[in-house]
Amino acid sequence: MTDMTSASSPATGKAESSKAKTFHRKVKNYSRYERFWHWSQAILIFTLAFSGFTVHGTIRFIPFATAVMIHDIAAFVLIFLWLFTAFWTFTTGQWRHFVPTNAGLWDVIMHYLVGMMRGQPHPYKRTLSRKQNPLQSFAYFSIMTVVGPLLWLSGLAYMFYSFWEGNSGNNDIFSLVVLLHLIGAFLMVAFVIGHIYMVTTGKTLIHYTKAMITGFEDMELTEAEVTYLETHEPDRIK
Amino acid sequence: MANFAFEGRWPLDKTSMRPGLATSALVVLSLLLLPIGAASAASGDALPHSPLSPEAKASLQLSGKPAGGTADHSRFEILQQDFKSGPEVTKACLSCHTEAADQVQHTLHWKWQTTNEATGQTLGKRTVINAFCGNVASNEPRCTSCHAGYGWEDMRKDPPSEPEAVDCLVCHADTALYSKYPTKAGHPLYEPITVNGKTEMPPDLGKAARSVTNPQRQNCGSCHYYGGGGDGVKHGDLDSSLNQPDKTLDVHMNKDGLNMACTACHAGSGHQWPGSRYSMEAKPTTVARDGEETKTAKIRKLDQLASLMEPSATCESCHSNRPHDGSDLMGIKLNDHTDTVACQTCHIPEFARGGVATKTLWDWSTAGKLKDGKPYKDMDEHGHPSYMSEKGNFEYGENIKPFYAWFNGETTWTLLDDKIDPTKVVEINALGGSPSDGKSRIWPFKQMLSRQPYDMETNQLVYNHVFGKDDTALWTNFDWSKSVPAAMDFIGKDFSGKLGFVDTHMYWPITHMVAPKDQAVRCTECHAKQGRLDGITGIYMPGRDTFKWLDWIGYAAFGLTVLGVLFHALLRIIFRNRKKQA
Numbered sequence: 088m089t090d091m092t093s094a095s096s097p098a099t100g101k102a103e104s105s106k107a108k109t110f111h112r113k114v115k116n117y118s119r120y121e122r123f124w125h126w127s128q129a130i131l132i133f134t135l136a137f138s139g140f141t142v143h144g145t146i147r148f149i150p151f152a153t154a155v156m157i158h159d160i161a162a163f164v165l166i167f168l169w170l171f172t173a174f175w176t177f178t179t180g181q182w183r184h185f186v187p188t189n190a191g192l193w194d195v196i197m198h199y200l201v202g203m204m205r206g207q208p209h210p211y212k213r214t215l216s217r218k219q220n221p222l223q224s225f226a227y228f229s230i231m232t233v234v235g236p237l238l239w240l241s242g243l244a245y246m247f248y249s250f251w252e253g254n255s256g257n258n259d260i261f262s263l264v265v266l267l268h269l270i271g272a273f274l275m276v277a278f279v280i281g282h283i284y285m286v287t288t289g290k291t292l293i294h295y296t297k298a299m300i301t302g303f304e305d306m307e308l309t310e311a312e313v314t315y316l317e318t319h320e321p322d323r324i325k
Numbered sequence: 326m327a328n329f330a331f332e333g334r335w336p337l338d339k340t341s342m343r344p345g346l347a348t349s350a351l352v353v354l355s356l357l358l359l360p361i362g363a364a365s366a367a368s369g370d371a372l373p374h375s376p377l378s379p380e381a382k383a384s385l386q387l388s389g390k391p392a393g394g395t396a397d398h399s400r401f402e403i404l405q406q407d408f409k410s411g412p413e414v415t416k417a418c419l420s421c422h423t424e425a426a427d428q429v430q431h432t433l434h435w436k437w438q439t440t441n442e443a444t445g446q447t448l449g450k451r452t453v454i455n456a457f458c459g460n461v462a463s464n465e466p467r468c469t470s471c472h473a474g475y476g477w478e479d480m481r482k483d484p485p486s487e488p489e490a491v492d493c494l495v496c497h498a499d500t501a502l503y504s505k506y507p508t509k510a511g512h513p514l515y516e517p518i519t520v521n522g523k524t525e526m527p528p529d530l531g532k533a534a535r536s537v538t539n540p541q542r543q544n545c546g547s548c549h550y551y552g553g554g555g556d557g558v559k560h561g562d563l564d565s566s567l568n569q570p571d572k573t574l575d576v577h578m579n580k581d582g583l584n585m586a587c588t589a590c591h592a593g594s595g596h597q598w599p600g601s602r603y604s605m606e607a608k609p610t611t612v613a614r615d616g617e618e619t620k621t622a623k624i625r626k627l628d629q630l631a632s633l634m635e636p637s638a639t640c641e642s643c644h645s646n647r648p649h650d651g652s653d654l655m656g657i658k659l660n661d662h663t664d665t666v667a668c669q670t671c672h673i674p675e676f677a678r679g680g681v682a683t684k685t686l687w688d689w690s691t692a693g694k695l696k697d698g699k700p701y702k703d704m705d706e707h708g709h710p711s712y713m714s715e716k717g718n719f720e721y722g723e724n725i726k727p728f729y730a731w732f733n734g735e736t737t738w739t740l741l742d743d744k745i746d747p748t749k750v751v752e753i754n755a756l757g758g759s760p761s762d763g764k765s766r767i768w769p770f771k772q773m774l775s776r777q778p779y780d781m782e783t784n785q786l787v788y789n790h791v792f793g794k795d796d797t798a799l800w801t802n803f804d805w806s807k808s809v810p811a812a813m814d815f816i817g818k819d820f821s822g823k824l825g826f827v828d829t830h831m832y833w834p835i836t837h838m839v840a841p842k843d844q845a846v847r848c849t850e851c852h853a854k855q856g857r858l859d860g861i862t863g864i865y866m867p868g869r870d871t872f873k874w875l876d877w878i879g880y881a882a883f884g885l886t887v888l889g890v891l892f893h894a895l896l897r898i899i900f901r902n903r904k905k906q907a
Contacts, residue, residue, distance in 0.1 A: 152848040204900040249661040262865040273879035277886045284890040
């Protein structure tokens with residue numbers, strides 16, 4: 088069960104040679120709520136993209152009215168999920184995983200462009216306190232601070248246009264709102280495609296997917312970490 | 326103080342006691358008459374509209390005012406006579422309804438003339454040119470058969486001023502008992518007449534007078550259904566199918582449902598009511614004169630009755646401007662449309678739905694052709710005339726999807742003195758409105774296509790003398806070179822003699838024939854490319870509109886992302902063995 092391999096420095100996440108002992112163990116990296124959040128958000132985003140691009144006229148598999156209803160309801164559910172998750176993220180300290188960092192970002196990018204093809208190992212070793220590599224943090228942080236708010240805010244303005252537009256006949260601002268919403272939608276679609284592809288770049292094609300379903304993932308741990316988890320959080324380690 | 330107030334309300338001096346005495350006498354008299362009336366009702370003499378007949382009471386349409394009940398006109402002594410003429414009947418009516426004639430003579434129904442405050446134009450049948458028969462002047466006895474009076478024989482003069490010239494019966498009598506004759510300047514027949522071997526009998530005016538009640542759809546329809554020369558020809562949303570409509574044809578007039586008379590919506594007082602298309606409310610207000618918002622339709626109705634608010638014949642008067650169920654997401658979404666889309670746009674998916682066709686095209690330029698020196702008539706496959714020597718070529722249609730346009734309620738007419746550009750289609754009543762003025766909404770119209778006569782020298786539309794047994798009328802002589810000069814001469818206008826024909830559009834707002842809600846226009850019919858509202862500009866419509874190149878940038882970004890991912894995957898496959906070597 089416990090493998091001894093080269094170690095990594097928890098501080099930087101960069102692979103370094105060290106003489107410290109490390110252990111390969113299955114660790115529960117994604118809590119039940121995190122997995123619920125991830126997958127329900129995934130379903131909602133697909134639903135929103137499908138219905139949204141129907142409303143926009145790009146695709147036509149379901150009637151316009153149905154698409155509008157689905158889009159509006161899904162949007163409200165997703166907003167609720169987001170607000171609750173924001174609360175959860177801050178109260179549980181999970182927000183730390185999402186703080187972007189430049190350290191190692193370039194290495195990770197170069198790995199995906201070149202190193203990967205050469206069969207080199209991933210330059211970033213994930214740790215208990217830092218589940219995401221710098222590129223992931225950067226991408227998720229952008230989604231959460233730019234694309235997400237752009238979509239939700241423009242979407243709410245779009246949805247409630249009769250409250251602010253009133254009787255003014257101001258169609259230009261309405262068009263702008265729609266445009267911003269559409270730009271957000273395209274960015275989100277691009278992100279989702281990239282995200283789904285990156286999921287296949289783990290040790291196996293389904294490594295990351297499996298992790299997000301079961302919650303457990305192979306991690307390299309120090310002896311202290313193993314001891315800590317086995318003592319205080321036995322459920323998190325196999 | 327109390328005493329003074331009491332006196333104010335009930336003056337007890339002797340002079341004002343007299344009406345009271347008279348009233349008592351009338352009550353006694355009517356009590357004496359009651360058995361006679363009841364007997365005559367029992368013997369089957371009760372007229373169709375008499376409040377004595379319970380079936381008749383049940384069949385009366387829902388009017389703006391409840392049908393009296395305190396007076397049975399069939400029992401009025403003054404109406405028990407053998408009237409010789411329409412004006413004689415009116416005189417009898419006015420003996421009780423002292424103000425009625427004066428009221429009528431101040432309305433558009435009487436004057437056929439109105440000044441449009443927004444454009445300053447003088448409009449009304451007396452002056453405008455329409456895309457159907459054209460003009461009234463010089464064709465009076467035919468056209469004024471739809472004047473609400475008797476004997477207006479010259480458009481150059483005001484309508485007759487004597488009170489007895491008002492026709493009470495056309496609006497109030499049972500239409501089975503009374504009608505105006507088509508060529509007698511508003512009079513009914515007084516003598517039997519034989520036309521093409523068929524003898525028509527004059528109406529029994531006494532019987533007609535005793536049948537009066539609040540106007541039924543048939544009354545208004547006797548003129549408004551037949552505008553343009555035949556059933557349903559002109560409006561497209563008003564024809565005789567509305568006499569007995571079912572729910573699918575019109576939810577309000579549904580004979581088995583609300584059975585509303587025209588005046589249920591066109592509800593005014595003093596013989597004046599709202600709803601003229603010469604100046605419409607495209608985006609009705611729900612604000613009363615004091616600037617307060619009327620919160621419910623009931624308050625609005627009361628405010629209108631109390632003159633605290635302009636009477637209005639709009640959907641919003643009863644249904645408000647948030648008419649859909651606001652506790653339901655779909656209802657909220659639909660309510661979001663009311664700022665830009667008129668109710669009629671969705672709720673009248675098609676007009677001419679009652680089995681009566683409406684005229685959609687009228688080409689006057691071909692009129693006058695003869696076969697063997699005689700006028701002739703061709704019929705289309707549905708039995709509608711497609712050519713008549715008198716009138717030219719026609720097209721008719723049923724179940725027609727409306728034409729849609731931004732509309733602020735105002736129309737600018739091309740009148741006799743206005744210059745036209747004959748190289749373009751002339752707008753007979755150009756629709757006012759724009760997407761950004763805050764006053765317009767998207768409205769449905771019947772768009773009438775016509776080809777009409779004009780003076781090629783002056784580039785002005787001309788009047789035409791069509792009706793009359795003389796040597797110039799077009800329908801008698803089939804000669805344009807006589808009919809147009811005769812009409813222009815009649816009104817004292819110059820005509821160069823160079824007659825041309827110009828294509829015209831005329832717009833008829835569609836507002837009747839409201840379908841049941843489950844038959845309203847589907848969202849997808851407009852929120853789609855090449856949908857119903859394809860021609861509507863100035864607004865972003867989800868499902869119809871895109872941002873053109875910005876959309877393409879989005880799709881390109883999508884495509885490039887997919888390509889990038891595929892390329893990366895391909896490289897991974899190509900270099901998959903490197904991992905083992907490493």
